[in-house]
Amino acid sequence: MAALSRADRLDRLPFTPIHRRLLLVAGAGWAMDAMDVGLISFVMAALAKQWGLDAPTVAWIGAVGFIGMALGASLGGSVADRRGRRTVFAGTLLIYGVATGAAAFSWSVASLLVFRFLIGFGLGAELPVASTLVSEFSPARIRGRIVVLLEAFWAVGWILAAVIGTYVIPTSENGWRWAFALGALPALYSGVVRRALPESVRFLESQGRSAEAEEVVRRFESAAGVSAPAEPSPSIAANPARRVGLGELWRGTLARRTLALWLVWFGINFAYYGAFIWLPTLLMERGFSLVRSFEFTLIITLAQLPGYAVSAYLIEKWGRRPTLATFLAGSALAALLFAGAESRDAILVAGCLLSFFNLGAWGAVYAATPEVYPTEVRATGAGWAAGFGRIASILAPLAVPKLMSAGGSWAVFGTFAGFFGVAIVGALMLPEWRGRQLDEAAPAT
Numbered sequence: 001m002a003a004l005s006r007a008d009r010l011d012r013l014p015f016t017p018i019h020r021r022l023l024l025v026a027g028a029g030w031a032m033d034a035m036d037v038g039l040i041s042f043v044m045a046a047l048a049k050q051w052g053l054d055a056p057t058v059a060w061i062g063a064v065g066f067i068g069m070a071l072g073a074s075l076g077g078s079v080a081d082r083r084g085r086r087t088v089f090a091g092t093l094l095i096y097g098v099a100t101g102a103a104a105f106s107w108s109v110a111s112l113l114v115f116r117f118l119i120g121f122g123l124g125a126e127l128p129v130a131s132t133l134v135s136e137f138s139p140a141r142i143r144g145r146i147v148v149l150l151e152a153f154w155a156v157g158w159i160l161a162a163v164i165g166t167y168v169i170p171t172s173e174n175g176w177r178w179a180f181a182l183g184a185l186p187a188l189y190s191g192v193v194r195r196a197l198p199e200s201v202r203f204l205e206s207q208g209r210s211a212e213a214e215e216v217v218r219r220f221e222s223a224a225g226v227s228a229p230a231e232p233s234p235s236i237a238a239n240p241a242r243r244v245g246l247g248e249l250w251r252g253t254l255a256r257r258t259l260a261l262w263l264v265w266f267g268i269n270f271a272y273y274g275a276f277i278w279l280p281t282l283l284m285e286r287g288f289s290l291v292r293s294f295e296f297t298l299i300i301t302l303a304q305l306p307g308y309a310v311s312a313y314l315i316e317k318w319g320r321r322p323t324l325a326t327f328l329a330g331s332a333l334a335a336l337l338f339a340g341a342e343s344r345d346a347i348l349v350a351g352c353l354l355s356f357f358n359l360g361a362w363g364a365v366y367a368a369t370p371e372v373y374p375t376e377v378r379a380t381g382a383g384w385a386a387g388f389g390r391i392a393s394i395l396a397p398l399a400v401p402k403l404m405s406a407g408g409s410w411a412v413f414g415t416f417a418g419f420f421g422v423a424i425v426g427a428l429m430l431p432e433w434r435g436r437q438l439d440e441a442a443p444a445t
Contacts, residue, residue, distance in 0.1 A: 006201050006217045006233045007437060011140045016223040018198075022137055023146060025196045026130050027153035029093055033123050034157025035164075036100055036183045038276075038301075040065060040116070042165030042294060043176045045280040050173060055401040057109060062277045062397035064113045068120025070390030076125025077132075077383015085133035085379060086199045089126055096122025101184030104177040124390060128369070128382035135370040136200045136378070137220075140437050143371070144315035148308060148363035155304035155359060162298035165280070170294065202375040202438070246384060248377050256429065257372040258381065263426025264365060265389030268328070271335065271416035271423075272358055274396030279351075282412070285404070286347070296348065303352035304359040311360035315367055319434040324364035324427040330357030332420035339413035361423075371433040378438070392419070 004012075013019075040062060048058045072092065080088040099118035106112035131147055138146040164182060169175035204213035214232045221228045249258040279300070283293035307327075314323045334353035341350040373381035403411040 003233055006213055009217050011437060013139055013220055013224045013226060016220060018220050018223045022134060023150060026134050027150050030130060030150060030153040031157035032185055033126060034154040035161045036119060038158040038161025039179050039183055041277045041280055042169050045284060046169050046176050059398045059401055063394045065116040065120035066390050066393040068117040069124030070387045072121040072124030073128055073383050073390055074387030077128055077379040080129045080379035084199050084203055085129050086197045088129045092122045092126035097184050100180055104180035128386040129379055131366045132370045132379045132382050133200055136202045141435055144320060144367040145312045147367040148312040148315050151363040151366045152308035155308055158301050162301045166294040166298050206375050249381050249384060260426045260429035261369055261385040262388045264423045265385045266392045267419040267423030268361060268365060269389035270392035270396045270419040273393040274400055275416055277397050278400045299348060300351035300355050303355035307356035307360035308363050311363040315364055319432045320364060320368040321427060321430050321432050324361060324368060325424050327357050327361035327364060328420050328424045328427060331361055332417040335413045335417040339410045368430055371438060372431060
């Protein structure tokens with residue numbers, strides 16, 4: 001009988017305390033990311049009123065962070081495939097944590113834009129790398145569910161942002177500065193990440209670091225009470241000097257997967273960030289006070305949690321592709337309902353539905369993305385998909401004022417529904433990876 005590979009040995013394990021620690025440590029970083037992104041929607045609304053900013057200027061405050069995210073996501077994935085997932089994860093937490101703290105001292109719109117760009121750069125590089133790291137350690141039969149649970153920490157962070165936005169920002173003229181100061185916590189947390197998280201076994205093997213990979217696998221086996229083999233698993237061929245880039249993603253069978261992912265990421269980014277970055281401001285446009293718009297945003301944000309929970313359940317029952325397509329379709333319908341909502345209750349219901357379906361779709365996106373690429377280009381592929389999607393998140397905040405002027409809520413949320421449709425097309429093109437090893441040959445689509 002052939003010796004099990006290290007990937008096989010990881011896939012045979014149950015969910016261990018080390019898996020739980022990996023999920024919680026990475027998830028805490030993920031939540032702080034979301035808190036930072038969520039805070040800017042509240043800061044935009046507050047500064048528009050406090051500094052007397054016009055809509056285009058407010059839009060640029062929202063968009064510039066996504067320019068940094070696009071660049072960070074594209075570069076961060078490539079660096080993670082060469083230097084390691086854990087190293088990039090910890091480093092990017094430090095970058096955007098320090099930049100967020102510095103943003104509290106912004107003295108002008110220009111200085112705030114610079115800090116927002118740096119925040120976005122760190123954040124954009126961190127997210128796809130964290131999901132790749134967690135995916136590579138998760139047993140195949142529950143991998144999708146674990147990655148969706150990781151993404152669920154986004155809701156926790158966004159809820160924290162909504163709480164800070166509702167109860168800290170409106171209290172004084174410096175409330176938004178205190179919000180940024182609280183967002184600097186990731187700078188302190190980066191040291192915890194560096195010490196607590198193991199490096200990816202698949203990455204270590206790809207770099208020829210077999211002894212380190214074997215040590216990590218045995219640690220997981222010990223936590224599960226599973227006997228390690230008497231002899232280490234055979235080493236795999238490695239090419240540590242190999243450089244991977246964008247061109248690798250558009251060759252052979254990877255081209256279709258890359259196209260599908262880019263469509264999904266572009267569509268969901270445009271609709272999500274266009275809606276949620278502007279949500280407090282759009283509620284104020286409908287006649288709600290600053291405080292009331294923040295309270296409504298907090299309620300709508302709470303609907304993210306059940307969306308993630310349902311997605312986590314369905315991702316291993318239905319599979320990645322049907323779960324993603326279903327939640328995207330629900331998001332499109334909810335966007336149209338929000339466009340036509342006029343009463344307070346109708347706005348809340350439509351907003352909660354949009355939050356439920358949109359964030360459930362995000363969970364499925366993060367579960368599916370790293371699975372479709374082999375180890376040597378996995379973080380690169382995930383990073384470039386996220387980076388391309390961030391182009392949409394740049395365009396969306398800039399487009400909202402023009403869409404509002406052109407056709408009001410129907411133009412805004414009707415456009416979002418259309419971009420959810422684009423994402424559905426991409427989702428249906430993806431291969432289904434439920435229950436398969438990460439580097440297994442692609443199933444027929």
